[in-house]
Amino acid sequence: MSADTLTDTAQDRLARAKEAAREVARLTSADKARVLHAIADAIEAQAPRILAANGDDISRGTDAGIGDALIDRLRLDEKRVASLASAVRDVATLPDPIGQVVGGHRMPNGVALEQVRVPFGVVGAIYEARPNVTVDIAALALRAGNAVVLRGGSAARSSNTVLVQVMRDALEASGVTPEAIQTVDDFGRDGAKALMHGRGFIDVLVPRGSAALIQTVVTESTVPVIETGAGVVHIVLDSTAPEDWARDIVVNAKVQRPSVCNAVETVLVLKDAAERLVPVVTGALQAQGVTVHGDVAVAALAADVVPATEEDWATEYLSLDVSMRVVDDLDGALEHIRRYSTGHTESIITTDARNAERFLAEVDSAVVMANASTRFTDGAEFGFGAEVGISTQKLHTRGPMGLAELTSTKWLARGAGQIRA
Amino acid sequence: MSADTLTDTAQDRLARAKEAAREVARLTSADKARVLHAIADAIEAQAPRILAANGDDISRGTDAGIGDALIDRLRLDEKRVASLASAVRDVATLPDPIGQVVGGHRMPNGVALEQVRVPFGVVGAIYEARPNVTVDIAALALRAGNAVVLRGGSAARSSNTVLVQVMRDALEASGVTPEAIQTVDDFGRDGAKALMHGRGFIDVLVPRGSAALIQTVVTESTVPVIETGAGVVHIVLDSTAPEDWARDIVVNAKVQRPSVCNAVETVLVLKDAAERLVPVVTGALQAQGVTVHGDVAVAALAADVVPATEEDWATEYLSLDVSMRVVDDLDGALEHIRRYSTGHTESIITTDARNAERFLAEVDSAVVMANASTRFTDGAEFGFGAEVGISTQKLHTRGPMGLAELTSTKWLARGAGQIRA
Known part of the structure; x- marks a missing residue:
């Protein structure tokens, strides 16, 4: 326990972040870039200390038997620490969204209205396991002129404590208040609660992690939340889907990195393409070690298909598993997607422009x-540089969130004595 | 009680709104305009029925002793019904935001990305007293391609029931599902609860009314909310404020319509302008029947000043009262605003460009x-046509909300077989 916790509360940290946010909001783009480079340099310079703390987390996790996959996500090595630093440098080079004029006009009475991008103020984040999220979110928040309050997973507690300390020291050495980066990890559950109920202090709260974590944050928070959701992602193989596109896209979407939210989980094949496409796509998937969970029609067309249950259609496997179903027509595919999709990403493979446009419009x-x-x-593929998360809600932002999504706007009105008639 | 309530639940209504939203989202701009004109015509044609129902609300309110101000907000007459219809016709002529392309570019691999404006889906509204809100919000939601679920104040229950029925009948007569406009008024508190907890059904919920109502909706909801807040609005009279601008703007901001959220509540006068401005501004306000609650410095410079207490600085009077305080300098004014403002609107009166720009940047x-x-x-003054409310939160939208603020976006990606390397 640090000396801080003897003298302050989670609420005090939120208040200090709010105060610091005013200072960060006034930094120029060049100032913010300079501070981020100082943070990147400090992370590299302090690599041994960061790795030692991470070693503590790994030992504790191993003793607690948290499992190899989690240990792997938790683990830092010299290369991973270097890429933490290089990610911060990348964020430093992104165009500064603050001050961008996004709208405006002159009122008939001559008052000049201008809508400009401004920082949110204080960004909160609740997340799990991977210590890189601590650095990524702090860097993005700072670049967009915000202070940040972090609540990481308890498994990464030692790593996060040191990373936050290194970043705060770098802020201070750069002449910027270290209070712009806060953690409430040392308050345990109360830290998360303070964030979720921090009305007047937290302008937006972003949960990143398991569906259970996100559900808790969304339902318990009284501050505005951006939901970053799970992905039960669909690919539809239309009657006209070219065999090579169908095979290559489905395999890529499943196999290239199965543990992430944009990986495909369900393939829907239109009935009149099933005989042509199911065997080749299933075979290509199985050749890459994928287990195909199929309905009866799929099982009739391919070998080694595991029978799919109702539960499969609603499952985000995040593994080398995929569900596959034959549907009567495009309406059947759209109906299935309406029922089971989490609203993340869906793709249709087709050369029929009418079906492509209908799919784009209706999904x-x-x-x-x-x-x-x-x-x-x-976010990186969309050209946003780093990524805060992928929003699956409709409020504020939808899809990959970049820097602009960590900002708000305000209206400026410049008059010369105008009053309302 | 209608036949419906015997056979369904608030949850069923939300589900029917969600289903109807798909149909509304597919309507063309011309279709939506046609439907809105049909609604306006129906409101005019059914004026006697609407007025009879409103008479019931007025009698019930009078018997319950709800007070003259509330009775006045509740009351419809032929002229007010006509302006309900004309407001709907105005909304019909507003440009349709749906389908607008708000961003996009081609990825290096050739995939064409396009960010387009789409309807939210289902908009929920919880509001009080004035029956015109029922019609305004339904019309705006429809224009932006959404279905709507309404929960009005119990005082306006009879009026709202008939208005919703008239609008639903007009939808049906226009060949559009009447399920696009729902009320949950007949479920009482359970109706409001269904809206606030309608995850998966309600895409955004807008509370309009008292600070207490908004507070309840914001803290209890698990669906995304847009907070439309109270306005403790400030005007700062800088050292260089011209006397005529100071007087005319303060009087206009207080007197022109004192009961609304953009009316000024506190005037802050810089010390070295106090002797010059406090007497003339106070006198002009008092001549219009305004009670000035001032600090000691104000009371020393003007007659008939009521002593201001700490509570005055935090009060949204919504009446012919204003608080006035002398501050040392612009820093003192900014400090006061940070402490007491609700983040709605503040204005500075000055001819000093440096102070004007500092105020615009820092508030x-x-x-x-x-x-x-x-x-x-x-919204109308900003050129948005009608107005859903004024957002005082930073997520999604800030300031007056027009049609575009009742929409979300989605990303469309058009490729030719691209896979991720």
């Missing part, structure tokens, strides 16, 4: 594609 | 003005 998801891999739903 | 409110009346913070 109500953050990203809707024709003839492309669902793996493209990603 | 963290939805609308920040120099040399204009705070009464301009209004």
Whole structure:
């Protein structure tokens, strides 16, 4: 326990972040870039200390038997620490969204209205496991002129404590208040509660992690939340889907990185293409070690298909598993997607322009594609540089969130004595 | 009680609104205009029925002793019904935001990305007293391609029941599902609860009314909310404020319509302008029947000043009262605003460009003005046509909300077989 916790509360940290936010909001783009480079340099310089703390987390996790996958996500090594620093440098080079004029006009009475991008103020984040999120979110928040309050997973507690300390020291050495980066990790559950109920202090709260974590944050928070959701992602193989596109896109969307939210989980094949496409797509998936969970029609057309249950259609596997179903027609595919999609990403493979446009228009998801891999739903791929998360809600932002999504706007009105008639 | 309530629940209504939203989202701009004109015509044609129901509300309110101000807000007459219809016709002529392309570019691999404006889906509204809100919000929601679920105040229950029925009948007569406009008024508190907890059914919920109502909706809801807040609105009279601008703008901002959120509540006068401005501004306000609650410095410079208490600085009077305080300098004014403002609107009266720009930059409110009346913070004045409310939160939208603020976006990606490397 640090000396701080003897003298302050989670609420005090939120208040100090709010106060610091005023200072960060006034930094110029060049100032913010300089501070981020100082943070990146400090992370590199302090690599041994960061790795030692991470070693503590790994030992504790191993003793507690948290499992190899989690240990792997938790683990830092010299290369990973270097890429933490390089990610911060990348964020430093992104164009500064603050001050951008996004709208405006002159009122008939001559008052000049201007809508400008401003920082949110204080960004909160509640997340799990990977210590890189601590650095990524702090860097993005700072670049967009915000202070940040972090609540990481308890498994990464030692790593996060040191990373936050290193970043705060770098702020201070750069002449910027260290209070702009706060953690409430040392308050345990109370820290998360303070964030979720921090009305007047937290302008937006972003949960990142498991569906259970996100559900808790969304339902318990009284501050505004951006929901970053799970992805039960669909690919539809239309009657006209070219065999090579169908095979290559489905395999890429499943196999290239199965553990992430934009990986495909369900393939829907139109009935009159099933005989042509199910065997080749299933075979290509199985050749890459994928287990195909199929309905009866799929099982009749391919070998080694595991029978799919109702539960499969609603499952985000995040593994080398995929569900596959034959549907009567495009209406059947759209109906299935309405029922089971989490609104993240869906793609149709087709050469029929009418079906492509109908799919793009009618599917109500953050990203809707024709003839492309669902793996493209990603901030870096969209050209946003780093990524805060992928919003699956409709308020504020939808899809990959970049720097602009960590800002708000305000209206400026410049008059010369005008009053309302 | 209608036949419906015997067979369904508030949850069923939400589900029917969600289903109807798909149909409304597909209507063309011309279709939506036609439907809105049909609604306006129906309101005019059914005026006697609407007025009879409103008479029931007025009698019930009078018997319950709800007070003259509330009775006045509740009351419809032929002229007010006519202006309900004309407001709907105005909304019908507003440009349709749906389908607008708000961003996009081609990825390096050739995938064409396009960010387009789409309807939210289902808009919920919880509001009080005035029956015109029932019609305004339904019309705006429809124009932006949404279905709507309404929960009005119990005082206006009979009026709202008939207005909703008239609008639903007009939808049906226009060949559009009447389920696009729902009320949950007949479920009482359970109706409001269904809206606030309608995850998966309600895409955004807008509370309009008292601070207490808004507070309840914001803290209890698990669906995304847009907070439309109270306005403790400030005007700062800088050392260089011209006497005529100071007087005319303060009087206009207080007197022109004192009961609304953009009316000024506190005037802050810089010390070295106090002797010059306090007497003339106070006198002009008092001549219009305004009670001035002042600090000691104000009371020393003007007659008939009521002593201001700490509570006055935090009060949204919504009446012919104003608080006035002398501050040392611009820093003192900014400090007062940070402490007491609700982040709605603040204005500075000054001819000093440096102070004007500092005020515009540093005040963290939805609308920040120099040399204009705070009464301009209004959807109609901003050129948005009708207004859903004025957002005082930073997520999604800030300031007056027009049609575009009742929409979300989605990303469309059009490829030719691209996969991720």
